[in-house]
Every structure is written in C-alpha cells, then in structure tokens.
Amino acid sequence: xxxxxxxxxxxxxxxxxxxxxxxxxxxxxxxxxxxxxxxxxxxxxxxxxxxxxxxxxxxxxxxxxxxxxxxxxxxxxxxxxxxxxxxxxxxxxxxxxxxxxxxxxxxxxxxxxxxxxxxxxxxxxxxxxxxxxxxxxxxxxxxxxxxxxxxxxxxxxxxxx
Numbered sequence: 001x002x003x004x005x006x007x008x009x010x011x012x013x014x015x016x017x018x019x020x021x022x023x024x025x026x027x028x029x030x031x032x033x034x035x036x037x038x039x040x041x042x043x044x045x046x047x048x049x050x051x052x053x054x055x056x057x058x059x060x061x062x063x064x065x066x067x068x069x070x071x072x073x074x075x076x077x078x079x080x081x082x083x084x085x086x087x088x089x090x091x092x093x094x095x096x097x098x099x100x101x102x103x104x105x106x107x108x109x110x111x112x113x114x115x116x117x118x119x120x121x122x123x124x125x126x127x128x129x130x131x132x133x134x135x136x137x138x139x140x141x142x143x144x145x146x147x148x149x150x151x152x153x154x155x156x157x158x159x160x161x
Contacts (some may be wrong), residue, residue: 001152002049002050002054002085002161004048004049004078004079004080004084005043005047005048005049006045006046006047006048006087007045008043008046009043009045009046011081013046014040015040016046016053017042017044017056017058018039018040020056020072021039021040021058021070022039022054024070024072025039025070025139026137026139027137027139028040029137030058030069030070031133031137031140032069032133032153033103033126033129033153033155034133036136037058037060037069038061039058039070042058042059042060043059043060043061043065044057044058044059045059045087045088047073048156049080053074054075054080055072055073055074055075055080055081055083055084055086056070056071056072057070057071057072057084057085057101057150058070059088059091061092061097062160064097064098064099064154065092065097065098065099065100065101066088066089066091066092066095066097066099066101066160067101067102068085068088068100068101068102071084071102071111072083073118081114082118083097085118088090088100089158092160093160093161097160097161098159098160098161099157099158099159100120100157100158101120101123101147101158102115102156103126103153104153104156105130105144105150105152105153105154106148106150106151106152106154107143107144107146107148107149108144108145109145109146110145112154112156113143115156116156118158119158120156120157121156121157121158122155122156123155123156123157124154124155125152125153125155126152126153126155128150128151128152129151130150130151130152131151
C-alpha cells in the first residue's frame with residue numbers, strides 16, 4: 001500500500017465535497033449543535049492514496065478552536081481517519097488555536113472509541129440535540145448504529161499545545 005496524502009481541498013474540489021457529504025450524510029447540509037453547515041462552504045481536507053479519494057474531513061474555525069464538522073474514512077482501519085484528524089490538529093496548531101473539538105451522536109460508538117483513542121476527551125452531553133436537529137434536517141434517522149435510538153449529541157475535545 002502506498003503512502004496516504006492529505007491535502008486541503010481547493011475550489012475545484014467543492015462539488016466533490018458536496019457530493020460526498022450528500023452521499024454520506026443524506027443531504028448537502030450538516031446540522032450539529034444547533035448550527036446548519038453547508039458542506040461545500042466549509043474548509044476541507046482530502047486524503048488520497050494512489051490517486052483515489054480515501055477520506056474527507058470538513059471543519060470550521062471560530063474563536064480559539066477548530067471544530068471537526070464531519071469525518072469520513074472510506075476504508076476503515078487504514079489510518080485515513082487518524083491522518084485527517086492529525087492534519088486538522090496541525091492546522092489548529094499553525095493558526096495558534098488552543099482547542100480541537102467534535103460533536104458526535106449517542107449511537108456512534110465507533111466514533112467515541114476513535115476520538116478518545118486519539119486524545120479527545122468527553123466534554124459535554126446535549127440531551128435531545130439530535131431530536132432538535134431532525135426538525136431542521138428530517139432525513140436524520142430515528143434509530144442509529146447498533147439499533148440505538150438517535151437522540152443526543154456528545155462533545156469531545158482536546159487541547160492544542
């Protein structure tokens with residue numbers, strides 16, 4: 001397997017980012033912690049291997065923090081997600097930000113494990129936040145991974161040194 005390359009998405013990548021978000025998240029928008037993001041408007045990182053897209057991370061910078069808005073690794077266990085999170089942390093470091101954070105849902109046990117293994121810690125629980133997001137984005141399912149009712153958001157974060 002050849003090396004993974006992570007790069008910032010450019011203007012020519014916007015349609016691809018919008019398409020991938022739509023395919024992965026059922027719409028070109030992402031609704032998280034009460035905020036609606038248009039995926040194609042967000043800065044993004046793309047991971048590529050052998051000229052093939054291997055992953056996508058979108059993010060938003062506000063104040064002293066970089067928020068990971070979405071993360072998709074198209075091959076599990078190949079280091080794609082880890083490389084994208086490391087690249088996002090490096091962007092935060094270069095910009096002098098002090099915190100990296102992400103919100104996931106109560107059913108996403110894989111994400112909870114993934115982010116904690118990369119140094120993020122649970123910071124907040126927002127009961128009912130997914131129910132509220134569903135009013136904005138009705139395509140959010142009622143039941144998520146592992147048959148768990150999809151209701152709440154969990155925030156994980158880590159300091160940037």
